[in-house]
Amino acid sequence: xxxxxxxxxxxxxxxxxxxxxxxxxxxxxxxxxxxxxxxxxxxxxxxxxxxxxxxxxxxxxxxxxxxxxxxxxxxxxxxxxxxxxxxxxxxxxxxxxxxxxxxxxxxxxxxxxxxxxxxxxxxxxxxxxxxxxxxxxxxxxxxxxxxxxxxxxxxxxxxxxx
Amino acid sequence: xxxxxxxxxxxxxxxxxxxxxxxxxxxxxxxxxxxxxxxxxxxxxxxxxxxxxxxxxxxxxxxxxxxxxxxxxxxxxxxxxxxxxxxxxxxxxxxxxxxxxxxxxx
Numbered sequence: 001x002x003x004x005x006x007x008x009x010x011x012x013x014x015x016x017x018x019x020x021x022x023x024x025x026x027x028x029x030x031x032x033x034x035x036x037x038x039x040x041x042x043x044x045x046x047x048x049x050x051x052x053x054x055x056x057x058x059x060x061x062x063x064x065x066x067x068x069x070x071x072x073x074x075x076x077x078x079x080x081x082x083x084x085x086x087x088x089x090x091x092x093x094x095x096x097x098x099x100x101x102x103x104x105x106x107x108x109x110x111x112x113x114x115x116x117x118x119x120x121x122x123x124x125x126x127x128x129x130x131x132x133x134x135x136x137x138x139x140x141x142x143x144x145x146x147x148x149x150x151x152x153x154x155x156x157x158x159x160x161x162x
Numbered sequence: 163x164x165x166x167x168x169x170x171x172x173x174x175x176x177x178x179x180x181x182x183x184x185x186x187x188x189x190x191x192x193x194x195x196x197x198x199x200x201x202x203x204x205x206x207x208x209x210x211x212x213x214x215x216x217x218x219x220x221x222x223x224x225x226x227x228x229x230x231x232x233x234x235x236x237x238x239x240x241x242x243x244x245x246x247x248x249x250x251x252x253x254x255x256x257x258x259x260x261x262x263x264x265x266x267x268x
Contacts, residue, residue: 073230073231074231075230085240098228101227101228102194103227103228105224105226105228106228106229107225107228107229108223109221109223109237111237112220112221114215114239114240114242115239115240116179116238116239116240117238119237119238120223120237121234121235121236121237122229122230122236123230123233123234125229125230156230
């Protein structure tokens, strides 16, 4: 299902790009190069860089993104961690990754116990239908993760400049 | 001149958890786009946003090209005394912008 979706998406874009290129400058060779894309392996290695050999547990952290996104250029995202914020036990940082943008990192948020609530909202870009992963690092050294699959109909990041 | 918008309550009760919202005008050019002529548009993003309260850091974010244009951030803090929040955005090509907001704690 997902691959069919991606396939149709690519070919339609290529077709449009080809048509545009051909119309604008017929001298150019009719080849468009698909931009480099992060792969699930890059996502895994970015997470490995963060956590090292530690085990990543599932839970505690919540990642709120709309499951169906019309415009990948601006996607509201909220991450929150269900954990106390005291000097003894708090969330040290929250890291957000993606699977298929040109690079796997989205943002890192560094918190202090004075935050009171471990919750951050921002707007992100998604270049394709893909998985978004959030990982929280707690003061006791454990890691907790959540992931969400997002369907994107208009991709961000890699389109041509007008 | 970059335009920053910062939204912080002017007054709060001691010990309250308040939300801080910031918005900075910036293209956040990811560096992966091409012009029609096929040239890559160079990267121009904000890489770091810091918030300090009375001189000590309370929040910091590392941003990547996957953050949308005009980066918006909302986060929380506990206020225990009156003081001043200072915000700093740092980015490519020597981009630096600052803003501040005062809060009175009752």
